[in-house]
Amino acid sequence: MSSKVIRVKEICRNIIAVGRNYAEHAKELGNPVPQGNPLIFGKPVSSIITEGSIEIPQGWKELHHEVELGVVIGKSGKFIQEEQAMDHVLGYVLVLDMTARNIQDQLKKQGHPWFLAKGFDTSCPISNFICKSAVKDVNNLNLQLTVNGVLKQNGNTQDMIFKIPNLLSYISKYFKLEYGDLILTGTPSGVSAVKHGDVIEAKLDDLVQMKYPVIEHGN
């Protein structure tokens, strides 16, 4: 195993996120579970932070945490076959897909993209990189998130509707995956709103943990 430190924020050139990949989360927001193909959307690379605070844009209400497993691509590929998909994985990060839920709801009603609600600065906090070889079974990883010490999300990657090989195969039909690209695999249930002064802590099994305070601009 290489001891080289991978800094995902420095190598990432594209973030592709999967939505409603856990049935319980789709249900808790009253959304249908995707049928056939995964639901995908983008977040800009500029939304990644590796330290500091999550900043709520002034006046925004209902900023939700979504803890997710992030897959970091190691080998480029287009039309990746499911059987080969894991060869394209370099490793993982724990990710928060921070989402301004009320803004997303408005955009949804108008038939507009979710970009603003999910792509603003600091909306993609990530953990340190975890090498693929450090993970025994990626389909059995516990995802936990607390706000001010209170457990809010407690899920497991075994409940993903579309598993990683399926996601990489589908996404790479349309987006050539390159070294450093980051795939967000969707959040389990338990999402809730955070406010100025809250502290979010999240962990992925016993592999990695992270802590991000939340501040609101203007406070």
Ligand SMILES: O=C([O-])CC(=O)C(=O)O
């Ligand atoms: O906004 C949503 O609920 C979709 C999403 O990102 C997820 O399921 O992780």
Ligand SMILES: [Mg+2]
């Ligand atoms: Mg999400």
